[in-house]
Amino acid sequence: MKHDQLQNKRVLILFPHLVIPGGALIYTLRLAEQLQQRGAEVAILTLRHEPRQIQISAAIEVIAHPHGPLTSSLSFWLSWPVWQHWIVRKIRNWNPDLLISQVFPSNWWGWLAKRVLPQIPLLWVCHEPSAFIHSEIWIRVLQPVWKSRLALSLRPFLAHADRRLSKYGDAVVANSRFTAEQVKRVYDLKVAAIANPGVILDDFPGRRAARSNLLLTVAHLSGFKRIDFLLQVFAGILERQPHLRLAIVGDGEKMTALKQFATTLQIAGQVDFHGRLHHSEIVRLYTGAALYMHGGVEEAFGMALIEALAGGCPVLAHASGGPLEIVTPDTGRLMPNLDPMAWSKAAIALLEQDDAQTALLCRKRAADFSWKQTGDRIASVCHQLITLFNSKTNP
Structure with missing residues (x-):
């Protein structure tokens, strides 16, 4: 117009x-x-x-x-x-x-x-x-x-x-x-x-930082976001790749309960609860993370997903709601169920993909938004x- x-x-x-x-x-x-x-x-x-x-x-x-x-x-x-x-x-x-x-x-x-x-x-x-x-x-x-x-x-x-x-x-x-x-x-x-x-692509570096051992999720810590489910998924991933860490960005009423759950799963030492961060800090995590995990079901859209893609980070999410309109086979995996072990296996498969090629495809997809x-x-x-x-x- x-x-x-x-x-x-x-x-x-x-x-x-x-x-x-x-x-x-x-x-x-x-x-x-x-x-x-x-x-x-x-x-x-x-x-x-x-x-x-x-x-x-x-x-x-x-x-x-x-x-x-x-x-x-x-x-x-x-x-x-x-x-x-x-x-x-x-x-x-x-x-x-x-x-x-x-x-x-x-x-x-x-x-x-x-x-x-x-x-x-x-x-x-x-x-x-x-x-x-x-x-x-x-x-x-x-x-x-x-x-x-x-x-x-x-x-x-x-x-x-x-x-x-x-x-x-x-x-x-x-x-x-x-x-x-x-x-x-x-x-x-x-x-x-x-x-x-x-998403503003210029906010994200053209080249991703060197791949780290980091998995990431960014969300308000409420029950609707299913961070507890992602902790179960991460526990399964650690059985195969014990060197990884999970960064959880955001705060909310479930923070204490989630920390306790991580302890129950015996993974607390490899889970970092960052609380609320400045956008520049979140961008740094997006561009350095090896995988972004999204636990919500039937969410209206999912702005964090396109920000992850802009950072060159592939996405693992549920096959419902907004993620169906965002994530493509080249940029992540959409799961038809809420089986933690199935998600863990999918995450490991994504982590084994070519990092540089995946990053380019993710940024290309983010440019559509x-x-x-x-x-x-x-x-x-x-x-x-x-x-x-x-x-x-x-x-």
Whole structure:
């Protein structure tokens, strides 16, 4: 699309909080940059922003409450009407030409705002259907346990409300074909476009560091990510290649339990829990690792997978969800089961491949996913929505 089609258009992005790094937040920040490069004036409306943790370009305005809660907190949900009123007031004050909502509950913010501000077009960038409503897997890994039980008890009501509210949106963009299928199944909505996350290849060295004895996984340490399963896989790998190490990057509520499990498996001495690292440090691990392992099942996409490929690192993942759209036979292995020994054997086979050739093929595959392509696809939908609504108000 022409890079001036959003010239002087005001685009307001809704996002829960800018506090914890993650795939959806990275996507949102990259999207804001892409829309700005296409001439739009972009702001992000959020309940809370920690500038020391999440740094944002000065060209992108952040509208945050000085004392806003995390949306995972009980205080947020008990005060929902107050925060929804604040959000609608901020939308009115900023007066956007277009609203873009992101992950739950910001999609609800947008849909409820549309009830009182129908003149503003609303695009939902769906990373997955509201996971803590529709996915029992996600609900059962919620911590503490009372949150999981409460979410399960409220699930029928919330699922009904979620489907009803979705009708207030004007268009949906999905981050993968898998997510598009979920949007159709859950909401009976057809997406306007599929805009995969991207990767900046220039952030990764053209040549990989010399192959190390390192295996890698990067994830929030929740039950949904199945890091415990990957520890079992690694234990099986060590039986054949005892010199290897596993680096686990990320933190979360399962950290202590996972360390204990590694001790139970008698592999704790060869597992490094790095916690949260700066992106440059993660890039160093991607470019030096011999294999990336991804334990999630039916994940919407998997941004870490394309970052691993950009680092020239092959991927071992489950044959479901986003990885089916990322990993090819030349760049890794997709497993049809959750058999730890089968995964261990597949990992060993990947480790025995030609390292230099595999690295080239991985980087070539990663090049298929660019933020420019993401921006082009979403900007095109934005332009269409703004044009449509302008034609209605100025026939």
